[in-house]
Amino acid sequence: MTEMVYGAVPVVRGGEPILPKWWRTVDRWAMSCVLMLFGVGLLLGLAASVPLAAKNGFEPFHYVQRQAFFGGLAIVAMMLTSMMSPVLVRRLAVLGFLAAFVALALLPFFGTDFGKGAVRWYSLGFASIQPSEFLKPGFMVVAAWMMAASMEINGPPGRTWSFALCIAIVLMLAMQPDFGQACLVLFGWGVIYFVAGAPMVLLVGMAGLVIIAGTVAYAHSEHFARRIDGFLSVEVDPTTQLGYATNAIREGGLFGVGVGEGQVKWSLPDAHTDFIIAVAAEEYGLVLVLCIIALYTVVVVRSLLRLVRERDPFIRLAGTGLACMFGVQAMINMGVAVRLLPAKGMTLPFVSYGGSSVIASGIAVGMLLAFTRSRPQGQLSDILGRNRAR
Amino acid sequence: MIRTPLRPLARILDARQKGENPDAIERENKRIRHEQMRDQSRLRAEGRLLVLGVFFFCAFAVIGARMGLLATTDPVEPRAHAPGAVISASRADIVDRNGNILATNFETHALYAQPRNMVDPEAAAEKLVAVFPDLKKERLIKDFTGKRKFLWIKKKISPEQMQAVHEIGDPGLLFAPRDMRLYPNGTMAAHVLGGASYGKEGVHAAEVIGVAGAEKYFDDYLRDPANGNKPLQLSLDLTVQAAAERVLYGGMKLMNAKGATSVLMDVKTGEVISVVSLPTFDPNNRPRPLTEGDASDTPLFNRSVQGVYELGSTFKIFAAVQAIDLGLVNARTVIDTKGPFKVGGFKIGEFRGKNYGPLSVSDIIVKSSNRGTGRMALQIGAKRQQAFLKSLGFFEATPFEIVEASGGKPLLPKRWTDLSTVTISYGHGLSSSPMHLAAGYAAIANGGFQVKPTLMKQTGPQLGPRVMSARAAADGRRMLRKVVSEGTASFGEVPGYFVGGKTGTADKPKRRGGYYKDKVIATFASMFPAHDPKYVLIVTLDEPVETSGDKPRRTAGWTAVPVAAEMIRRIAPLLGLRPAVEPDKEPVVTLISSN
Numbered sequence: 009m010t011e012m013v014y015g016a017v018p019v020v021r022g023g024e025p026i027l028p029k030w031w032r033t034v035d036r037w038a039m040s041c042v043l044m045l046f047g048v049g050l051l052l053g054l055a056a057s058v059p060l061a062a063k064n065g066f067e068p069f070h071y072v073q074r075q076a077f078f079g080g081l082a083i084v085a086m087m088l089t090s091m092m093s094p095v096l097v098r099r100l101a102v103l104g105f106l107a108a109f110v111a112l113a114l115l116p117f118f119g120t121d122f123g124k125g126a127v128r129w130y131s132l133g134f135a136s137i138q139p140s141e142f143l144k145p146g147f148m149v150v151a152a153w154m155m156a157a158s159m160e161i162n163g164p165p166g167r168t169w170s171f172a173l174c175i176a177i178v179l180m181l182a183m184q185p186d187f188g189q190a191c192l193v194l195f196g197w198g199v200i201y202f203v204a205g206a207p208m209v210l211l212v213g214m215a216g217l218v219i220i221a222g223t224v225a226y227a228h229s230e231h232f233a234r235r236i237d238g239f240l241s242v243e244v245d246p247t248t249q250l251g252y253a254t255n256a257i258r259e260g261g262l263f264g265v266g267v268g269e270g271q272v273k274w275s276l277p278d279a280h281t282d283f284i285i286a287v288a289a290e291e292y293g294l295v296l297v298l299c300i301i302a303l304y305t306v307v308v309v310r311s312l313l314r315l316v317r318e319r320d321p322f323i324r325l326a327g328t329g330l331a332c333m334f335g336v337q338a339m340i341n342m343g344v345a346v347r348l349l350p351a352k353g354m355t356l357p358f359v360s361y362g363g364s365s366v367i368a369s370g371i372a373v374g375m376l377l378a379f380t381r382s383r384p385q386g387q388l389s390d391i392l393g394r395n396r397a398r
Numbered sequence: 399m400i401r402t403p404l405r406p407l408a409r410i411l412d413a414r415q416k417g418e419n420p421d422a423i424e425r426e427n428k429r430i431r432h433e434q435m436r437d438q439s440r441l442r443a444e445g446r447l448l449v450l451g452v453f454f455f456c457a458f459a460v461i462g463a464r465m466g467l468l469a470t471t472d473p474v475e476p477r478a479h480a481p482g483a484v485i486s487a488s489r490a491d492i493v494d495r496n497g498n499i500l501a502t503n504f505e506t507h508a509l510y511a512q513p514r515n516m517v518d519p520e521a522a523a524e525k526l527v528a529v530f531p532d533l534k535k536e537r538l539i540k541d542f543t544g545k546r547k548f549l550w551i552k553k554k555i556s557p558e559q560m561q562a563v564h565e566i567g568d569p570g571l572l573f574a575p576r577d578m579r580l581y582p583n584g585t586m587a588a589h590v591l592g593g594a595s596y597g598k599e600g601v602h603a604a605e606v607i608g609v610a611g612a613e614k615y616f617d618d619y620l621r622d623p624a625n626g627n628k629p630l631q632l633s634l635d636l637t638v639q640a641a642a643e644r645v646l647y648g649g650m651k652l653m654n655a656k657g658a659t660s661v662l663m664d665v666k667t668g669e670v671i672s673v674v675s676l677p678t679f680d681p682n683n684r685p686r687p688l689t690e691g692d693a694s695d696t697p698l699f700n701r702s703v704q705g706v707y708e709l710g711s712t713f714k715i716f717a718a719v720q721a722i723d724l725g726l727v728n729a730r731t732v733i734d735t736k737g738p739f740k741v742g743g744f745k746i747g748e749f750r751g752k753n754y755g756p757l758s759v760s761d762i763i764v765k766s767s768n769r770g771t772g773r774m775a776l777q778i779g780a781k782r783q784q785a786f787l788k789s790l791g792f793f794e795a796t797p798f799e800i801v802e803a804s805g806g807k808p809l810l811p812k813r814w815t816d817l818s819t820v821t822i823s824y825g826h827g828l829s830s831s832p833m834h835l836a837a838g839y840a841a842i843a844n845g846g847f848q849v850k851p852t853l854m855k856q857t858g859p860q861l862g863p864r865v866m867s868a869r870a871a872a873d874g875r876r877m878l879r880k881v882v883s884e885g886t887a888s889f890g891e892v893p894g895y896f897v898g899g900k901t902g903t904a905d906k907p908k909r910r911g912g913y914y915k916d917k918v919i920a921t922f923a924s925m926f927p928a929h930d931p932k933y934v935l936i937v938t939l940d941e942p943v944e945t946s947g948d949k950p951r952r953t954a955g956w957t958a959v960p961v962a963a964e965m966i967r968r969i970a971p972l973l974g975l976r977p978a979v980e981p982d983k984e985p986v987v988t989l990i991s992s993n
Contacts, residue, residue, distance in 0.1 A: 159435065159436075159439060160432070161428060161431060161432060161435075199450065202446055202450075203443050203446050203447060203450070204439070204443070205439055205442050205443070205446075254468065257465065257468045257469055258468055258469065258471055258472065260469055261469050261470070262469060262470070289465065289469065293469065294465060294466055294469040294470075297462075297465050297469075298462055298465070298466070301458050301461060301462045301465070302458075302462075304458060305454065305455060305458040305459075308451075308454045308458075309451050309454055309455050312447050312448075312450055312451040312454070313447075313448075313451055315447055316443075316444050316447045316448060316451075319436065319440060321436065321439060321440075321443075324440075324443055324447075328447065328450065332450060332454075335454045335458075339454070339457050339458065339461065342461045342465075343457075343461055346461060346464040346465055346468055347464075348460065348461060348464055
């Protein structure tokens, strides 16, 4: 009985310490893959950003240093985010989403276009911020939250709300115009809706509609037909960015032309962002490209597989949205370079140069890691619950 | 307010009766339902998440495979464009009837610049000016350092120039392959061929489009890749064309004419074997068309089809053969040509006020009597005259296959009065091109069938409907032969070739009405050999004047006829005609007085 004296038994206060728990539960494979991707990005930046620095009159590795600085911030943000609990992530993400949404709405009044014709940035002097980069992961969380809420009994009509929100964002992005990001947002929402249980009939109907619309457009619009024909044609005009990229991949071969020996970075204006994979292919060859692809695959597929076991609908949906968006962005970027997809400017997350982009990616992946942490999924109670339901 | 049903109702009612709080039961029920729903949606989501995972894996695998495929192929320098933007540069050759090349393509290059890729724009500009002295250095520097991303510098450059530009070594100076249209024979048949220039231009190819002549008329055919670059064969004979041009040029200079034209036509097929218009030009370097002044002043003007002239007495034979054809007269019928002969208040006179008196139809042609043909024409009447001339093609532009031919529409009188009938019978009041005249004479030469002048090589006779009886045509030919053997065209005699023909000297009309006294169009319309004509030759000189005598002579007999005779002398052997041995003339008997 003496053992039952107050204080004799250690009180379990909030479980184990944060860091060990984090290390035990976080998806260490995916995290190391992301860190490796960031490393690869720095390595490629050493090659790809030199022409840009030369053009803007900086020392050769100016942009590498910047990228390292922002990348460091991004990694810290990623770690911190991944240590949070899903609920905390959700709360912060919703707040962040609101801020980004307002920022996006105010872009036409306070934004700058940096002479590129599309108003997408806020200039902060030392750096620029693209609100849509931060909006994307935030929106994924908000959409997942709404969808999950709609699954509750007597829950709010979250699907409709999130869809309306999605359309509003897509319209705002399309007006900038930034069709790439708009498509990403739409795609992310679609994936969440798909996993949340979109009716099969609707999916098949949508697919049919897209095919019919495509056929009609191909048959009736010469412009559209030419774009598609140009995309499908075996040969490529060597003077376009695509032509340079294709040639760079061919030049690289299996093991590349050698570090710093590449030529494509000098001819492609977007070598450090949209076509960085071509730089990688030319200088380091197919080997590095396959490594990069494998890293992205591991991150995306592992996250999705871990989410399969997830019981909480919100975590499942939010994680799916974030993982898919991350994967699709990489997929489109590389698919364009090898001409599997029509040309569309899209950065390669973590690898492409870009301050706000890399921080946003860090936060997004941090959220993803927070959602895919292993946590008790009540396997035993599942069985019991099912038994009881019968 | 929507009332949510109490579930499970039985247990809740039971609890109420027992005085327990039913909320706990309801909550419990809700939790169970929620769990069930979650399990259900989780099962579904499991499948869909797996689908997504497999999708991403496959997509990345495909990208990796595609990368591998690309990386293992050899880098080639890609050339082709995307479809839809292809510029077709192929253009078929043009050859003459024997397959000699008249127009072909030659590979050359255009020079263009991409200033963004230039290493040293100013040095490049300086060196470019050294290669091409006609370029302006300041202008080039302005273009190279300005905002332009692309500019053409030269449309055609020679291989030497290309090498020189290569040696400048600036990566921003680039060459675009070009097909250049080349006319290896220079000015020869220039008016028939016309010329070509560039249409759509790209850095990989440029369209070559015809701008005049047969190049434009057959543009679609020549550019159609479906023809497989099969050359376009014309009816022209390069050798004959060369000889004709040479003789005509000499004749034009000798007769001090400002222009000249000749048409040589096969009488049965309508094939134009040679057609010359002088002055000429080089289709390789086509001059710019005039924007003001008289169109006929530019060498681009094609006198053979565009030049519509009053061709004068050459028309008389039409009145004669028609009158014979209609049975109104025969070759020996005598017609009084005494003056005065008034029609519609106008006196019809003869050349230099001569008065021939009664003449046979044959002699009317030989002596070229205006009043004689006028009287025959009145007998024929305006209606029948019009129908006859129309059947010979004098009412329409010739169907000759060059674009300019459609511009050579004959000028007809607005009201066809009796006076018109009479004047047209001797070649005034109706303007037509030498090509028209050739077609008209061909009908007489081939025995009375209409033919259409054509530029295409024919395989056999292309006789149209009969327009006069064979007898009338034969009579016409005999009269034409007599014009040469004993009439106004005596200089046209070419031994062995029995030339027959009719001269025509027409005063040139002034722009504002009336006629020049000292400017004529001299024409000789001929056929050879006259007893069985194979070819019709029309020679027309614009404002000729022959000054070897005391007075300047302008009549066709002194100007156009000798040129035509020389031409026949030169080209008849080329056409494969053998000179016939004329029957020996009767030995001249010299009477010697015996006492």
